[in-house]
Amino acid sequence: MPSLSTDPQRPQAGDPFRLAPTRPNEAGKTVTKYAVLVTGHAPEHIEAEFGDAGTLFKQLLEDEHENEAWHVFYPADGHMPTDDMLQGYKGIVVSGSRADSFATDPWNMQLRALLKTAFDRQQRILGICFGDQLMSITLGGKVGRSEAGFEGGARTLKTTPAFKQQWFAEAFPHGWEFKLHETHNDRIMEVPDAISVLAYSENTPVQMCCSGDHFLGLQGHPEITEEFMYKDLQERIETGALPKDVGEAALQSMRTNRVSPEERAAVQKLVKTFLKGDHPRGLKVFR
Structure with a gap:
């Protein structure tokens, strides 16, 4: 049987899954399982310094003192989990990617x-950037190239009235605004009926969205640190992936509109509450 990795490394084509040891379970306590689906990679030198998306999401979401097991899959690299594997997880995280969410590659369609x-x-699904867009497509929406072009650096998000109605947002104030690191060319163009828009920005009408108790999507990247964002943008400028003026504007936004540690911690609390929390309005399938 294919195994899973809790210490993610970029896999090579044809590699089997590897099962890394997890912390021993305390007697009588159930281990709650979470899966991270890595759908793309940063350049190797950046991942060598910061880790890949599996590492970044574990750093953002894992609680070391809880009975949790975090497993990482790599669908875009040929390491696609089966449905039998996924159904035992309380939460599933779908990462960002430089690939197009609206592409029809076999792995993309299989993942949908x-x-x-x-x-x-009714498993909890947290979609980030590509993952947010892919879930929107899966639920009947449309994604395409943003007419505003590349959106990167630090962006200010404004929440909608629908945000405050969500159980996982009860600890946050009405009209909450926050900043988040972003790097994307695409956006949700048509919102499916099953999805509510929770936040927007100047150039992106759907910055955060949800569907009931089971899907939360963010266009931005709560897992990315300021240092990671700087190096990612610099790499895009140096390789010509971004025009210099566009890249410099994104870098400037990080100086003038900086994501504070407090804001990053607040978004971390939000996504962890959604992924892990139990609430009378949510089905306690996994308790």
Whole structure:
């Protein structure tokens, strides 16, 4: 049986899954399982310094003193989990990617089918950037190139009235505004009926969205640190992936509109509450 990795490294084509040892379970306590689906990679020198998306999301979301097991899959690298593997997880995190969410590569289409089944099973799904867009497509929405072009650096998000109605947002004030690191060319163009818009920005009408108790999506990257964002933007400028003026404007936004540690911690609290929390309005399937 394919195994899973809790210490993610960029896999090579044809590599089997590897099962890394998890912390011993305390007697009588159930281990709660979470899966991270890594759908793309940063350049190797950046991942060598900061880790890949599996590492970054574990750093953001894992509580070391809880009975948790975090497993990392790499769908875009040929390491696609089966539905039998996924159905035992309380929460599933779908990472960002430089790939197009609206592409029809076989792995993309297979991942959509897996996520739709997990959604119908009422598992919690947290989608980030590509993952947010992919889930929107899966639920009937449309994604395309943003007419505003590349959006990167630090961006200010404004929440909608629908945000405050969500159980996982109860600790946050009405009209909450916060900043988040962003790097994307695409956006949700048509919102499916099943999705509520929770936040927007000047150039992106759907910055955060949800569907009931089971899907939360963010266009930005709560897992990315300021240092990571700087190096990612600099790499894009140096390789010509971004025009210099566009890249410099994104870097300037990080100096003039900086994501504070307090804001990053607040967004971390928000996504952890959604992914892990139990609430009378949510089904306690995994308790």
